Amino acid sequence: MKIFLAILFVVLVFFAARLGELYTQLARYQKYWTANNLRSVSPTDFVYVALGDSAAQGVGASKPQKGYVGLIAHELQEKKKADVKVINLSKSGAKVADVIKLQLPLYQEFKLKSQRHIVTIEIGANDIITFNEEQFEREMDELISRLPRNAVLSDIPSFTGSRYARYEPRVLKANQIIHNLAGKHKIKLAELHKRVADNHGLRTFAADLFHPSDYGYKTNWLPAFMERINER
Numbered sequence: 418m419k420i421f422l423a424i425l426f427v428v429l430v431f432f433a434a435r436l437g438e439l440y441t442q443l444a445r446y447q448k449y450w451t452a453n454n455l456r457s458v459s460p461t462d463f464v465y466v467a468l469g470d471s472a473a474q475g476v477g478a479s480k481p482q483k484g485y486v487g488l489i490a491h492e493l494q495e496k497k498k499a500d501v502k503v504i505n506l507s508k509s510g511a512k513v514a515d516v517i518k519l520q521l522p523l524y525q526e527f528k529l530k531s532q533r534h535i536v537t538i539e540i541g542a543n544d545i546i547t548f549n550e551e552q553f554e555r556e557m558d559e560l561i562s563r564l565p566r567n568a569v570l571s572d573i574p575s576f577t578g579s580r581y582a583r584y585e586p587r588v589l590k591a592n593q594i595i596h597n598l599a600g601k602h603k604i605k606l607a608e609l610h611k612r613v614a615d616n617h618g619l620r621t622f623a624a625d626l627f628h629p630s631d632y633g634y635k636t637n638w639l640p641a642f643m644e645r646i647n648e649r
Contacts, residue, residue, distance in 0.1 A: 443509045446474045446481040450505040462502040464534035465490050466527075468520045470543055472574075472638070473507030477628030485629075485638035489537065492643055512543045513556040521563055536568040537642055539609065541591055545573070548587045554594045561602045569645045570599055571607040574637070575614035580626040605648065609641040 458464060467473045467486040475484020482491075486505055494501045504527065506520045516538065524536070540560070544553055561570065572592040576585045592610055599606040613621070613633075621633035629638060 442476050442481075443471070443474075446476060446484075447509065449481045450474065450503075450507070454504050454506070456502065458502050459500065462500050462533075463493065463497050464502045464504060464527075464529055465493055466524055466529070466534060466536045467503065467505040467507055468516055468524065468536065468538040469507040469540050470511040471507075471509035471628065472539055472542070473505060473537075474509050475634070476509060477623030477625070478631050478634055483631045483634060485539075485634045485642060486537070488634060488639045489642055489646070492639070493535075493646070496647075510543055511540065513540050513553065513560055516540050517556065517560050517563070521560075534567070535646060536565055537571075537607075537646075538564070538568060539571040539573075539607075541573045541595065545576070545581070545584050545587050545591060548584075548591065550590060550594070553591055554598075557594055558598050558601075561598045561604055564602075564604055566604075569605045569607055569642055570595070571609040571641060572596065574609045574629075575611075575617065577614055578617035579622065605645045607641045607645045609638065612637045612641045 465486075471477075472484065473486050475481040475487060478484045478487075481487060486503065486507075490501050490503045504524075506523050508515065508520070511520070541553070541557070564570065572595045573588050576582050576588050588610070596606065598604075616637055621630060621637060622628070623630045623633075
């Protein structure tokens with residue numbers, strides 16, 4: 418019994434430390450991407466713009482570059498044999514309305530040529546807790562209608578297995594809206610929900626049992642987006 422309690426104590430201390438480190442990522446990863454965004458863009462660069470929430474920041478991964486945005490950038494660099502400039506305009510805690518009001522205007526200021534850049538966006542997970550179906554559909558419709566034609570949008574990842582699993586029915590409703598609107602506006606849709614639902618477990622989650630881990634980003638998020646990006 419004493420051995421069991423000792424092991425349990427060590428495990429709890431380990432997870433508490435990991436959880437504390439994860440919450441420091443919110444500020445640290447934002448600072449990393451903000452500094453990265455200030456780098457000048459060369460005429461020969463291929464530009465990758467990321468919109469979204471904490472997942473686009475890479476929260477949960479051991480480094481911001483090991484989130485799905487960093488992994489996609491690496492894949493694009495390998496594929497195009499050219500430098501890839503990442504402009505990450507995402508914000509932890511962002512909702513659909515925040516992308517419309519804050520992130521899209523910033524993106525439009527860059528006036529990028531469509532043939533030399535790509536946009537990815539995953540948003541909506543932060544809208545689920547206070548989910549209002551009519552509001553979500555209205556805002557998502559406006560957002561998708563304003564995305565460039567070279568954008569790749571994902572649906573909301575499955576909450577199954579996470580600490581918010583009880584909200585999965587809301588995720589399914591929200592994703593039905595996203596799928597319908599993506600079809601309406603002819604925007605490429607990365608089916609992230611299915612990948613996460615088919616491959617979830619402790620290894621895919623960070624210490625908060627919600628954000629993806631390095632493994633989760635690599636095995637679920639990266640292929641979901643790259644499947645659509647490679648169709649370009």
